[in-house]
Amino acid sequence: MPSKPSPITMDAVYTAPGYLFRRMQQIAVSIFVEECSAFDLTPVQYAALVAIHTHPGIDATRLSAVIAFDRSTLGNVIERLESKALIERKPSREDKRVKLLYLSKSGATVLRDIMPSVERAQVRMLQPLKPADRKTLLALLTQLVDLNNEASRVPLRAEDALEHLGKAG
């Protein structure tokens, strides 16, 4: 038999996983920006810097796959990082369509210096939980994000980053 429709209450919103994820994302960004205010970097800009540091000469398309970030939006992020002189873009000689991304000297400095603040932010996000619960939550989230990877519009493709070092495919 079909179940009766539940009454529509705010509680239905507050207990929904989707609401909790949105709320937690708000909180996480807020804490990150606060801890890293001295560096004027957003979480996404930070992730991009790390990826470019790890994969010098990566192009925008691969970068988007490596940080699971929308390709079109990434254009704006790259633009901002370039205008802050944290990265440099050089045209590829092999493929005239491609612009290769490199950390600038000041980009490398900023990345090195921001690490403690980022670390503090990550700690603060989970601080209210008991240590054992932090581990549990992190493990479950990691699992869930991994298993849901294909459900997002921009699946993570970490291995794509290696392609620019000789086409292994």
Added chain:
Amino acid sequence: MPSKPSPITMDAVYTAPGYLFRRMQQIAVSIFVEECSAFDLTPVQYAALVAIHTHPGIDATRLSAVIAFDRSTLGNVIERLESKALIERKPSREDKRVKLLYLSKSGATVLRDIMPSVERAQVRMLQPLKPADRKTLLALLTQLVDLNNEASRVPLRAEDALEHLGKAG
């Protein structure tokens, strides 16, 4: 003694809670929009409709507190809901600054009809986990969001919604 700085790797990004929250939010929105595509409603628009349904005659400021959503952005959301004729705005007689929000007839219909799709979306987000793990994750997330409430720029103030029914404060 001070600890040595860790080497900067993508793994530091992938295992950071902040990254996982962002990723999970991406996935959650993607699933929601997909399940509810027939209704052309975003998660925030849905939350706003529920809150207006639960608190008819609420104003924008209180609505923002009830769904923990930035007040300025909410203006645009309200505008979109109004242009889709899902809600109505009426000037308050007591306070000429205030515009009171009400569900329109079609707004009430849409809200009723979208519920099963929303429910499906919420289930899908946690589907990859074992049932016991879903409960654990939800419990920990609820706890964390609650304890971190003040850390966000827009803390949830569920009780604010009641104020428009006679100033209790």
Added chain:
DNA sequence: CCGATATTGTAAGTACACTGTCAATCTACA
């Protein structure tokens, strides 16, 4: 070698998410 197809960067359009600022208006205190 050439045309179909794919990739790359870019841009326009929509929607969230936050920061400020501002005028109109309301409230409370002196």
Added chain:
DNA sequence: TGTAGATTGACAGTGTACTTACAATATCGG
């Protein structure tokens, strides 16, 4: 009463996040 301070909605500005579309360029099949 009258004005200082708070509240309300509106707007401008930045940045994330996604969609679709497009031109330039590469690559592959015939």
